[in-house]
Amino acid sequence: MGQDQSVRSAQIPAAKVIYIQGKAYDVTTWSRWHPGGSLVFEHWAGKDATEPFTAFHPPAVRDRLKSLEVQNSQAPSNAPKASLRLQQLSLKLHLDGLFCTSYWFYAKTFLWAAGLLSLGIWAATCARPVVAALAVALFWQQMAFVGHDAGHNAVTHDRWVDGILGLIVTSTVGIGISWWKHTHNVHHTCPNSVDCDPDIQFMPIIAVDEAYFTSLHSRHHDATLTFDRTARRLISYQHFTFLPLLMFAKWGLYNESCKQLLFKRAYIDRKAEVCAQVLFFCWYFLLAAQLPTAGSRAAFILLSHAAFFILHLQICLSHFAAPTFLGTPQAEEGWLALQVQGTINWSCPPWLDWLHGGLQFQIEHHLFPRMPRHNLRKASPHVQALCQELGLPYHMPSFFGAIQETFVRLRKTALLARKAVLD
Template sequence: MDPPASYISSSDLANHNTRHDAWISIHGAVYDVTEWLHRHPGGSLPLLTLAGRDATDAFLAFHPPSAAALLPRLSTGLRLRDHAVSPASSDYRRLLSELSRAGLFDRKGHTTLALLSLIVPLLALAVAGVLLSDRASVHLLSAALIGFAWIQSGWIGHDSGHYNVMPTRRLNRLIQILSGNVLAGISIAWWKWNHNAHHISCNSLDFDPDLQHLPFFVVSSSFFTSLTSRFYDRKLNFDSLARVLVSYQHFTFYPVMCFARLNLFAQSFFLLLSNRKVDHRGVELLGLLLFWIWYPLLISFLPNWWERALFVLVSFSVTAIQHVQFCLNHFSSKVYLGPPNGSDWFQIQTNGTLDVSCSSWMDWFHGGLQFQVEHHLFPRLPRCNLRKIAPLVKDLCNKHNLPYNCVSFWKANVLTIQTLRTAALQARDASKPLPKNLVWEAVNTHG
């Protein structure tokens, strides 16, 4: 019997793209990750999204060099016959190697220590304002301080999900639970599940959960056909209610962002109470329980119900700043349908992201994510180094005629509202596939 072929084509690889038969290619070598899906630290979804495709750039972006030692045990012994590397990918990998040799992935500065030094006083002042003052203005200021503390804890949670912000993995896990679950009421497990999918499938309408906000928002008329979300594994129904809400989304965007945390709270519990595999589920739930003890308890010390309601409203509304920024980075950028093509990693990330220009002293406020292009290309890079590499990334984009979108915070808001308004007007004009109902007729009656 002839020995098995040592080479397969990309079309052959594409046939291995299911949960029960998942292969990927890295540097032209083919690996069977089917049995690794449930053990992958980043969850199974990133691997399933890239199954049947080249995953070299994504692998390099998300893993330290030491992760390569795990690959031989997954090898099929096959290689891609038609393996090729685009000029953009070649330069991207070269820059990645240069940054690694320069030690930039290891130099984390004192970012986490600085943020903790900010968060602790904010929380202490907020608690003191509630407990030691009987003035409503002080209570509302305390609520605002809670909101700002949540924003900064969110940056810590984000960073710790991409790389170790603490000296050891155990301490890194501790800071994740404290900053996310306990302080902010948001499951770090849910955030990693969601955020990994976002990074892998940046601005894919059906794969990126950060663009899937029906019935409140859409960024493309493609949602009018009720797309199936590959992240939530369900149809995103564009029904009559969605049409009404989307038709005015450019007006409701900022008010809805004031209550965006409610969705994060709900999604955290949906995941932790589901049958999905969640590492340290008990610790995650305990962290959320502690949040739902200390935050309502603090509110209970306020003298009356209207102050308590205003306290919640203000603390939530302040964090709208962070939720808006997440949208600014992507809503107005290029979108596409289907899974990402692993061989176009550099192009997909630059097309789907937008930088926000600001002075260096404002980096703490934006959490480093104003350098969204840089962060998406090098997600393991500590935020203190993103500004340093921005000129290198811009030069690389110019070299390969790829967009390097960088605008002011004001302009980013304008572009986002314009995108929402365009989709809103399209939703109003579309007469198909949905019949108009009485609510639709009432809202859109003129004269």
């Protein structure tokens, strides 16, 4: 690992027993049905999971755990001060109404997205492929933000209703809600773990840490991330290829979404999600067909996907430059420390919040994933003050500063890759 990285090692216990508020729960059987996936239990098995449980679930879910309780089992200790202060802050934000959704906000968001799609349709029928492509790409980005909110049950706070909203987003963006839930919940529970977090595992084309030069085993994919001659060559120039690669990233998400539905668990009704995926490709290629020539249709398809790179860039900026670690989260360090150490905010004026979709307040979102994104800006000063009180980092460069930090990190790892010795 690099000298400036915060690296920790840990082992995943074999038993899937978690501890919540001093009580033990055997989730071995239940984990396969868990709406957030089973991998999150593997990363928190044998540990005090009170904080991640509270972050992801409303209080009513606690009552459903009684049938899983293990009697006469003592919970491990957690970081008392940070945990207590974070709990106090969470209660204050609840009382201040920051977990309440403004449906007017989402009404405006849908109107804005509908306007973008209408512009794309108009431009396509008027043989203006560039305008159509840019409008559709921005439409995708805005709808993806809604899908992200719905996936966290942060819109209506009703899992079934937000699931339906997720299917609607799948039909407009083409990114499967089941694939998203399979990867994103794991990412939240172990942000920037080189072997557990799928959001930083992009071998053999991108490596954010030299730990990947050892052909690391991915616990998420249950596969070895091989570092060979081809990987070393690609990673050696990743700081130059990073942005161009993002222009093709959406094609990879189609592939991952389809594989999830064909071979893995469906977190929403499988038939409904398949229909949503098919509907997306139908309307999208029908729109492309409105353009008069094969060249203009190809330009529209390529440019709309390339312009979608802005969302992938925003996602990468949130974590690529932050410190990484090896293994599973250490509960004694606390949920607050885990999230702020592996996550980066960036500053922007309020009038640009629509462009970043809440991703600019990634720290607050990771701490309170059920908080509607239109309230994250209000929560930010409180979180910043708490981090200052506890001596924890709260990193918030400008948007372009975050891009620069990501470039520096990728360049540093690229130079190390050129010197790395193959096994």
